[in-house]
Amino acid sequence: MSVGLYKKKLSLLLAGLILTLPLSLFAEGILPTVPKAKAKATAEYGCVNPVADMRRNHMKYLLHHRDQTMHKGIRTKKYSLAKCIACHVTPDKNGKYPKFGDNDFFCSSCHNYAAVTIDCFQCHNDNPKSAYSSLNLNRQSLPEGHEKFTSNDTLPSGDAK
Amino acid sequence: MSHIESSKNAALTRRKFLGSAMATTAGLTIAPGVLLFRAAQAKPAAQAVTSKVRWGLLIDNTKCSTGCDDCVTACKTVHKLEGHNRPETDVQWIRKLTVTDKQTGHVMSLPMMCQHCGNPPCVDVCPTGASFKRADGIVLVDRHICIGCRYCMMACPYKARSFEHEVVHDQSVSAPRGKGTVESCTLCVYRVDHGKIPACVEACNEAKHGAMLFGDLNDPESEISKRLTKYGGKEIRADLGLNTGVRYQGI
Amino acid sequence: MKKANFVEIEGRSAGYLALLGFLGIFILAALGSSFYMEHNGHHVTGMTNQIVWGMPHVFAVFLIVAASGALNIASISSVFNKTAYKPLARLSGLLAISLLLGGLMVLVLDLGRPDRLIIAMTRYNFRSIFAWNMILYNGFFLIVGIYLWTMMQRSLNKYTHYAGFAAFIWRLTLTTGTGSIFGFLVARQAYDSAIMAPMFVIMSFSFGLAIFLLVLLAAYNWTHRPLGDVIFNTLKNLLGVFVAAVLYFVIVQHLTNIYMAKDSGVEAFILLNGGIYTKLFWIGQILLGSLVPLALLYHPTWGKSRTLVGVAAMLVIIGGMAQMYVIIIGGQAYPLSLFPGMEVQSSFFDGVVNHYAPSLSEIMLGLGGMATAMITVVLAIKILRFLPESLADEVVDPQHS
Numbered sequence: 001m002s003v004g005l006y007k008k009k010l011s012l013l014l015a016g017l018i019l020t021l022p023l024s025l026f027a028e029g030i031l032p033t034v035p036k037a038k039a040k041a042t043a044e045y046g047c048v049n050p051v052a053d054m055r056r057n058h059m060k061y062l063l064h065h066r067d068q069t070m071h072k073g074i075r076t077k078k079y080s081l082a083k084c085i086a087c088h089v090t091p092d093k094n095g096k097y098p099k100f101g102d103n104d105f106f107c108s109s110c111h112n113y114a115a116v117t118i119d120c121f122q123c124h125n126d127n128p129k130s131a132y133s134s135l136n137l138n139r140q141s142l143p144e145g146h147e148k149f150t151s152n153d154t155l156p157s158g159d160a161k
Numbered sequence: 162m163s164h165i166e167s168s169k170n171a172a173l174t175r176r177k178f179l180g181s182a183m184a185t186t187a188g189l190t191i192a193p194g195v196l197l198f199r200a201a202q203a204k205p206a207a208q209a210v211t212s213k214v215r216w217g218l219l220i221d222n223t224k225c226s227t228g229c230d231d232c233v234t235a236c237k238t239v240h241k242l243e244g245h246n247r248p249e250t251d252v253q254w255i256r257k258l259t260v261t262d263k264q265t266g267h268v269m270s271l272p273m274m275c276q277h278c279g280n281p282p283c284v285d286v287c288p289t290g291a292s293f294k295r296a297d298g299i300v301l302v303d304r305h306i307c308i309g310c311r312y313c314m315m316a317c318p319y320k321a322r323s324f325e326h327e328v329v330h331d332q333s334v335s336a337p338r339g340k341g342t343v344e345s346c347t348l349c350v351y352r353v354d355h356g357k358i359p360a361c362v363e364a365c366n367e368a369k370h371g372a373m374l375f376g377d378l379n380d381p382e383s384e385i386s387k388r389l390t391k392y393g394g395k396e397i398r399a400d401l402g403l404n405t406g407v408r409y410q411g412i
Numbered sequence: 413m414k415k416a417n418f419v420e421i422e423g424r425s426a427g428y429l430a431l432l433g434f435l436g437i438f439i440l441a442a443l444g445s446s447f448y449m450e451h452n453g454h455h456v457t458g459m460t461n462q463i464v465w466g467m468p469h470v471f472a473v474f475l476i477v478a479a480s481g482a483l484n485i486a487s488i489s490s491v492f493n494k495t496a497y498k499p500l501a502r503l504s505g506l507l508a509i510s511l512l513l514g515g516l517m518v519l520v521l522d523l524g525r526p527d528r529l530i531i532a533m534t535r536y537n538f539r540s541i542f543a544w545n546m547i548l549y550n551g552f553f554l555i556v557g558i559y560l561w562t563m564m565q566r567s568l569n570k571y572t573h574y575a576g577f578a579a580f581i582w583r584l585t586l587t588t589g590t591g592s593i594f595g596f597l598v599a600r601q602a603y604d605s606a607i608m609a610p611m612f613v614i615m616s617f618s619f620g621l622a623i624f625l626l627v628l629l630a631a632y633n634w635t636h637r638p639l640g641d642v643i644f645n646t647l648k649n650l651l652g653v654f655v656a657a658v659l660y661f662v663i664v665q666h667l668t669n670i671y672m673a674k675d676s677g678v679e680a681f682i683l684l685n686g687g688i689y690t691k692l693f694w695i696g697q698i699l700l701g702s703l704v705p706l707a708l709l710y711h712p713t714w715g716k717s718r719t720l721v722g723v724a725a726m727l728v729i730i731g732g733m734a735q736m737y738v739i740i741i742g743g744q745a746y747p748l749s750l751f752p753g754m755e756v757q758s759s760f761f762d763g764v765v766n767h768y769a770p771s772l773s774e775i776m777l778g779l780g781g782m783a784t785a786m787i788t789v790v791l792a793i794k795i796l797r798f799l800p801e802s803l804a805d806e807v808v809d810p811q812h813s
Contacts, residue, residue, distance in 0.1 A: 070303050072209035073295060073354050082334045119527075123304055123339035124332065131334040134241050249460035249767070253760045261755040273750070273758070282599060288542035289535045306531050309524015311464040312542050318599035320748055320760065324464060324524060326455035340453045341524030397750060401598060412751075 032113040035098075035106050038087045048078050081120065086128040100126035215279075215298040215406065216348055217378040218362070219385050219394050220271060222411035224372035227270040230257050232373065235364030236274075239349070240336035245327060252323035252338075254346045255361055260412075269412060272361065272373070275300055275321040275346035276397065279404030283313035283322065292343075298378070298406050299348045307342040314343060318398050321345050348406075378406065416499035416800040416807055418564075421635050423794035428634075435787040442780015445773035446521035454524065457774050462766035463744045468522035470736045471778030474619065475515030475785060476549070476590055477612055478732070480583040481620020483508035483556065485647075487583070490559075490576025496646060496808050499800040500628070501576075505560045506798050507624055507789060508583070512552055514785030518778055541592045548586040555579050564797065587616045594739065601678040602743030607668070611661040615732065618654035622728035625651060627789060629722050631799060640805035648721050652709040655728055659702045662735075674752065681746045681765070682738060689742035692734045701731010741768055 041048045048054070049061075065079035077083045088106035091097050098105040100121035103112055111118055125131035236242065236255045244251035255274035261267070277300045283292045284300065291307035294300050302313075302322075314322045322345040329339050335351035338344050349359035357363075358375045365373040376385030388394075394408030421428075449457055459466040485504035489497035520526050533550075536543040559575040562568040591612025594603040625647055632639040666683065669675040682689055708714050708724035715721065745766045750756050756763035793799050800807065 066305060068209075070301070070305065071293065071295065073297070073350070074207055074209055075354050076207050123329070123337040123342070125334065125337070127331070130331050134239055134333045135335055136239075245455070247455060248759065249462065249761070250455040252461070256758050256760045256762075258750070258762060259757040260751050261757075263753065263755055273762075282597075284537075285539045286542060286596070287537055288540045288546060289531050290537040306528070306535060307525065308528045308532050310532075310542065311524070312540075312593075314461070314464040315744070316597055316599055318748060319750065320461075320762065323461045324454065324459075326459075326461075327453040341450070343524070 032103070032109045034109045035088070035090055035104055037106075038090050041087060081124055082128075082131060085124075085126065085131070089126065089128050097127050097129065210295055210297040210354075212296040212298075213379060215378040216353060217277070217298065217376065217385060217406040217408065218348075218359070219374040219376075219388055220407065220409045221372050221374070222269055222271050222409055224370055225270055225272065226370070227259060227268065229270075229368075229370065231364045231368045231370065232272050232361035233257060235360040236346075239333065239352075239360040240338075241331060241333040242336075247326075250324075250326040252325060252344060254323070254344070271409060271412065273319060273321070273397075274361075274407070275348070276319055276403070277346075277348055277406030279406065280402065282316040282318065282401075282403070286312045286316040288312065295350070299350050299353070300345075301347055301350060302343050302345065304338065304342040304344070309341040309343065311343060318401055318403070417802070418499075418502065418797035418799065419801045420795065420797055421631075421793050421799060428790075428794075431790060432787065435783040435790065438776070438780050438783035439787065440780075441776045442517075442521070442778075442783070445776040445780070446526070448773050449522070449777070450526060456771065458768050458770045459774070460766070460768070462761050463741060463768040465740055465744065466522075466768060467741075467770035467774035468518050468777050468781075469740050470733065471781050472515045472519040472522070473590065473740065474733055474736045475511050475518065475781055477587060477616045478619040478623050479508050479511035479515060479616075480552070480587045480590075481616030481618065482511055482624050483579060483583050484617055484620055485624060486559070486563075487576060487580040490572050491580045496643065499803060499808060500624075500643070502560060502563055502798045503628065503631075503789075503793075504624060505556050505563070505579075506792050507627060507785075508620070509553060509556050509560075510785040510788035510792070511620070511623065512549060513788055514781040514783075516549060517784050518781035521777055522774075541589055541596050545586070545589045545593065548582070548589050552579075552582060552586055555582050583616075584613060587613045594743070599748060600743055600746075601669075601675050601749060602682070602739070602746055605665065605668070607661065607665050611658070611665060614654065614657045614661050615735070618651070618658045618728055619732040621647065621651050621654055622725040622732070625725045626722060626729075627786075629718060629725075631793065632803065635799075637799070638802045638804040640803055640808055642805045643803050643808045644718065644721075648709055648715060651725065651728065652706060655702055655705050655709070659698075659706075662697070662702075674749075677749075678746045682742055686742060686745070686765075689738050689745060692742075693738045696734025697731050697738060700727050701734055705731070744768075 037047070040046050045051065049057075054061075061079040062081055062084075065074075065076075066081070068074040069080070085106075089097060090106075092104075098108075101108050101112075103109055105126065107118065107120075233255050240254065242252055242254060255272055258269075258271055258273045260269045260271065277298055278294075279298070281292070281294055281300045284294050286292075288310060289306050289308055291303045291305075292300070292313045293303060309324070311324055314320075314324060322343050324343050325338060325340050327340060332338055335349070336344075336347065349357070349361075352359060362373040362375040365371065374385050374388065376383040378386060378389070380386055381390075388410075389408060392410055394410050395412050396403070396405045396408060397412070457466060483504055485497050486501035486508075487504075488494050489501045520529055523529075523532075532546060536547070538544070555575070556579050559572070559579045562572040562575045588609045591609035594612075595605055595608030597603040628639070628647070631637075666679060669679045670683075682693055684690060686693075705724040705727045708720050708727075745768060747756075747761075747763050747765065750762065
């Protein structure tokens with residue numbers, strides 16, 4: 001990078017900082033507090049992709065995966081909504097899970113702030129524990145000769161079922 | 162063209178993901194055995210279902226007894242289909258029918274659910290394409306694009322579909338469902354995709370009734386195909402020409 | 413012949429404002445009902461898993477069918493060059509758009525997910541006649557809109573014939589589509605018949621003209637504009653022909669079904685032992701909706717009374733609603749035939765006649781749709797030039813004066 005470009009960038013950055021300074025004074029009370037995820041999905045990113053990318057594009061990934069799963073039976077876990085919930089919706093110290101709509105519910109923390117309505121949780125369970133509670137996938141299997149791709153399907157490690 | 166392009170891209174990202182997933186989950190998973198197994202079997206998870214398989218059910222009516230509703234209970238438990246004590250509006254994915262021949266007085270008992278038609282009328286009539294048939298023959302409602310018009314319920318000859326009349330809470334991950342959309346038997350698609358048989362069949366087997374058999378109708382070597390070849394299996398309302406995936410013996 | 417002079421109505425009188433208020437109350441009630449139903453889920457309505465299309469569909473399908481029929485008057489003038497109908501063409505087009513608007517409002521607000529209307533407008537399954545109908549409805553607004561434009565802007569008058577012809581073809585297709593929604597349902601014995609499509613076309617002629625006649629009478633009475641006998645008698649006689657034609661189709665429909673042993677059960681249900689549906693069929697549809705109006709319209713002295721002809725048109729509307737109720741609700745009330753010839757029982761109401769009682773919210777939603785159609789007309793004729801200043805005989809009929 002040439003020195004000139006570097007200077008230009010730096011000055012831009014400074015200008016941005018100055019402009020946002022008054023905002024940041026209020027940030028404590030105004031900006032949403034996003035709850036921490038249960039575990040790191042990937043070592044290098046934290047989430048399944050870089051956080052900035054997930055913030056910007058999570059809806060695209062979710063929608064694409066939604067259609068792939070629904071219509072083609074593709075059940076990879078990377079962009080699975082259930083897996084997002086399983087990792088991102090965490091119980092408080094009393095073991096109680098926040099509900100969709102609460103400010104301490106992962107999605108709501110930002111969506112409430114941005115006033116963006118989503119209708120995922122009219123059908124999907126917002127509680128990672130009870131969503132899996134009725135499953136029992138460890139019993140009888142498909143007839144011989146048909147591939148199965150997982151031995152079981154459970155919550156991410158660290159969560160008692 | 163762009164569709165092909167995008168699925169290519171999707172395949173690429175998927176492959177990329179698989180690599181990183183294998184590398185990174187190692188640090189997270191406590192039992193390395195499980196991880197190894199998953200990694201080895203993970204490729205099919207990213208594979209789309211194909212029409213090489215056609216899932217179907219064979220119901221042996223001679224083994225299905227009046228008053229037994231183990232299959233119904235299993236379905237309700239697995240999919241968390243809790244009613245509100247309002248029989249006219251509560252959903253039913255599978256139900257037991259008692260059929261009496263008025264001439265002879267002969268009585269049959271049989272389970273009735275979505276018949277997973279080869280030519281499903283519900284799919285034909287759905288205005289948005291929410292009602293669809295998967296490549297492997299499972300007929301589903303994509304509730305993300307269902308507008309709740311109920312035309313599929315008008316079109317289904319088996320009364321297999323229910324409209325969700327009320328707000329739903331605490332859904333199972335295997336059956337996301339909500340107010341204002343139409344739902345029905347999914348042939349336990351979630352379980353099938355995870356290598357399991359439908360809950361109703363499992364319950365029927367576990368109770369040693371053995372009246373239900375699940376398998377691939379396209380595979381001549383499958384148990385279901387062999388039994389169908391040997392003993393035959395009838396469709397309900399065969400006159401409609403729907404080529405159902407659910408067949409019955411002894412009706 | 414004098415050129416018809418189109419003038420906006422003044423629309424300042426207490427009566428006009430009262431009419432707006434009256435219709436507005438119904439529209440508010442409909443919106444409230446819709447919110448109540450969507451908020452709680454449809455279990456608060458009369459609808460069940462057995463009767464999936466209820467009272468809102470009765471209103472909605474009636475209004476949609478009537479909408480295409482209301483366009484008939486305009487079609488007769490532009491397509492078949494009957495000059496006597498020309499002064500009425502603008503009102504005819506306006507009424508068609510308004511009725512469709514009202515009907516679609518009811519249909520959409522009764523969806524399980526009306527918030528997903530955009531999905532219905534953007535994702536089409538072309539095997540679905542319902543999807544085709546959405547295209548037909550949207551196209552109807554567009555084509556009739558253009559048609560009205562060519563009528564109302566003098567420089568475009570030379571295109572009126574072509575626009576009118578397009579609208580005429582479109583409206584026939586539209587009602588064929590609406591009828592086919594039922595005709596294509598192989599699962600239900602009460603429908604499943606090719607006659608549904610032409611029968612719905614004829615029904616649209618009758619219902620649409622009945623509403624047109626009432627709106628015309630009201631508009632000219634309340635604004636004290638002259639309405640001559642020539643146009644009035646023409647419309648009256650036309651209504652009589654349409655009512656008789658509907659009756660003919662109904663007879664053929666039922667005779668065909670009676671003849672087929674497999675459908676004798678559903679016919680006995682509608683015609684003999686179906687309780688409310690049998691009553692609605694014979695008293696509502698046949699007696700009040702067909703025979704009485706025919707008598708009133710063709711009687712040598714009663715047919716001259718505008719009040720009685722108005723009553724006849726009103727009865728055609730009531731009979732039409734009864735017919736829709738019998739077709740839509742009655743057709744679902746009769747159980748599906750899972751095992752023909754056998755008796756079927758279950759915990760899911762198999763093999764029994766299904767019960768339906770419309771809730772207040774469903775009825776209010778339906779009436780709100782009608783009010784929406786009417787308020788659109790009432791407002792439009794104040795804003796734009798839809799109504800001729802006079803429909804006196806010398807204006808309408810070139811031979812008369």
